[in-house]
Amino acid sequence: MMQKQITTSITINATTEQIWAVLMDFENFPKWNSFIKSISGTPKVANTLHVQLQNMNFTPTVLKHRKNSEFIWKGKLFMKGIFDGEHRFYVKDNGNGSSTFEHSEKFSGILVPFFSKNLDKNVTKGFETMNKELKDFVEKINS
Secondary structure (H helix, E strand, C coil): CCCEEEEEEEEEEHHHHHHHHHCHHHHHHHHCCCCCCEEEECCCCCCEEEEECCEEECCCEEEEECCEEEEEEECCCCCCCEEEEEEEEEEEEEECCCEEEEEEEEEECCCCHHHHHHHHHHHHHHHHHHHHHHHHHHHHHHH
């Protein structure tokens, strides 16, 4: 099965707890996030979320939720194995008052080769935009 991973990261001048509070506050995503328009549902393992990106809606399942550290969900297009995405938010304390936010997705399925170039361009751009918006929002509310 074809796989592709996209990983982006940014340094944010805030604690992991401050960043986590914003990431898990789904209700306020529209205030700062132009990439993920909305998320609803409870961020608990095995729960289903309702996610609206810029141009699509889907219902991923939460795979992992480690408070102030890591949140992973997995979604699929149509049915499993066609075009699946494992989306990950990871926050790491840098030990100097700042944290690194890593935003990644592992794509798998038979359609991945057909979307590879588009993923590189559009998904990477979307992740980088969201990362910058998260940084700006978290630093502003904690300054």
